[in-house]
Amino acid sequence: MPVAARSIGEAFVTIAGRDRVRDDDDARAAAAVDGQVPRWVVRPASIDQLSRVLALAQDGGLAVLPRGAGSALELGNPPSRADVVADLSGLDRVVEYNPDDLTITVEAGIVAGALATLLAPHRQFLPLDPPGAAARTLGGITATSASGPLRTRYGTPRDLLLGVRFVQADGVVTWGGSKVVKSVSGYDVPKLMVGALGTLGVLGELTLRLHPLPDSERSWLILLESAEAAQALVERLVDSPLQPNRIEFFNGRALRLLPAEPAIAGVAVSIGSVADAVREQGERLSAMAKAGGARIVPLPEGFWSAAESALACPGGWTVLHVASLAGRLADTAGAIESAARAAAPRVEVRLSGGAGLGTFRALVGDASVAETAAVTTRVRARVAELGGVVVVARGPAELRRAVDPWGPVEPGPFALMRALRDEFDPKRVLNPGRFVGGL
């Protein structure tokens, strides 16, 4: 349809302006997702423009892939179609910041690093720290429900998103939730948008709950002889009155990359509070570690960002997200490592994760796609026996074609998910095929 295509392109120009619509080969190739090259890259300057772009796309039967910083493009199934990439990086304004209320409303394209810089003078922060957060957009972090070590104390995006303005597949701008820290007015629509990969609407504006930065923060690393010893330590810690910010487990392979001594397993703990309480809790943590026969070393400032860089996903590697039960740390870590070894003997697995919550991030590398696929399948089966789930959070398209990146969803919940997708995006405008079960 060359004629229609040209006129659609012109319509995008009418909506967003010529400098915000690209259809040249370079721009299109740069925006490709899993080999699907879009026909247009549109970078709306406002939610209103985004709304009109989507309305036009739906009328034209086009598929739209929303894109923030492009950090999570290897999550989910390869898209079944791709006509338009909606680049949301231009929606990066702060709409309203009320330090006294510990809330902020931002456009979804703002990157977390820029937000942190803005909040720091007020001694406040948004405690979302998934790998690479500084360069990721908050819309992307929310749409993929990404979190990092701080989830131990502050939760995940579902606990911090208060309100959301999004654009439905038909272009209707919709608001859900509220701008205050507590509201039960109507359905909790923000929960539905977290982790939905933009399939029920493209995120335009987010109202987020902020937290005060602790007066003082210190971190320690406890070196252990086994994952079982790590689990025992974490259990004592969680059952104690201590209030850590982070309790992060590292396997031996991950530890090797950190500024730390080698060990079979490590648990890094950070505590943030008033200075006296940090000191006092640190002493208790030391006593706890030593009582269990483990070595504990204080960590330098900057450890957490160093660990984040050291455990960034190398090119060609795969990231598995494992959500297991809070009390099955050793079993889960053991299952992941042994299943991986059984499937591909020379594969390397660098494991880290929220030790008190049962969530892990497994970096799988030095293996072919076939080997990684076998690892994923095997790990998934073992973790399922423990009551957990495994998602391919990042990996080559061939891998995500070879194995279902999301894993199975029970038929009952899946029927409801499909009903929601059919209701809100019957023509599959938004990210077609990419979500669970190919939704």
Add this chain to the structure above:
Amino acid sequence: MPLSRTFLADLERIVGADGLVHSAEGRLVYECDMHTFYKGAPDAVALPTRAEQVVAIVGLCRRERVPIVPRGSGTGLIGGAMAPLGGVMIGTNRMDRILEIDLPNRCATVEPGLINLALTREVASRGYFFAPDPSSQMVSSIGGNVATNAGGPHCLKYGITTNHVLGLELVTGAGELVTLGGKAAERPGYDLVGVAVGSEGTFGIVTAVTVRLLHAAEAVKTILASFTAIEDASEAVSAIIAAGIVPAALEMLDELMIRAINEGTGAGYPKDAAAVLLIELDGPAAEVEAQGERAARICWERGALEVRVAADVAERALLWKGRKEAAGAVGRLAPTYLLQDAVVPRSKLPAIMRELIAIGARYRVQIANVFHAGDGNLHPLILYDDRVPDELERAKAANEDLLRACIAMGGTVTGEHGVGLDKAKNLPFQYADADLNFMYRLRRAFDPDAIMNPGKLLPSHPACGEGFRPARPRVPDGAWI
């Protein structure tokens, strides 16, 4: 529309004779929740003991298009667990077992009829608790807490019910028994648990709940500060938050409420106090100690008349006594009242208090205030005497102005009680047609025939059962030529 004899016989076959209430006197017990304004008795009350019975009841009702109203302990404040259209009420009281306490994974699975406090009592000796603490926690059911996404004084630090629910077993309006979420958090797919919590029984009936258990804090400190002006107390609240302190609870009482409480239970608040602030901190002992001193200093700096610090459990109970009896104490001021639950951004507290005084004057009604100051959740009690002609009308008008004022300041119509029948009409203050339309369609995925708790949560729309139709944005002309 009374139920047919066959229908009642079918219902009895499902739940047994002892699980069915259909006498006129029996049904009367179920005609309202704690918002006694709204009355509507169901045509029958079914009291199932198992999820399969709930599935069968929903199936039966769906076939006959009979409305279903879920009910826990009936302690809601919103006209939620009552039957404006009749139909079948499903009471969950007989489903009150603890199915599993799983301390290694720090969670528990319970039936919906279990009383909130019963769960904490079960695990307290092992150092754990269930965090949501609505004032009704001694009688309200966990299923009811889930339905309304209940909060409580300590949700400032710990979050509301939704932050503590990991999984749900739900019988949808389509009669399907589904398990949503589970012990492992962060499952792929839409967060159906997140959106089902707070859906007030309009998606279906919860038959089991998996909740998080938290470890009890090491130390608790309660501070009571009195002020001569509510502005000073509000500034103290802002200063405490600005100092990076997140108290477990931060409650405020205004002058009228203080008077009522002093006359009633004799909590012994200073006579000249125009505001009382109750601050509770919990956590590791050293942190609580340091932050307690800082909070007390902030109160003195903001001109507090008096700052009392509870030294032990008994003193803490004494400081809380007045707050807990607030709603009862206003009985001394007026025979009855309308209770509101709106929220404003915390920084707007002084402004909304001034507005409340103006609204009270405008409609010649007294408004007493007790609120969760830490999160800006107001609980104004608009006092009226229904024996005085038109006083109720004036109270209702004041109520509506108050809600609009809260919304204008960026707030919300309900912070923790829920919407029910009471506030459904107020949602359009806060949401545009497109937003409400989204909610209607969301509900349809769970309850295609709209038989679950009809008339609650969502405002009815005169034009069509579909709800509001939003306008689509304009597509450029000539795009298709």
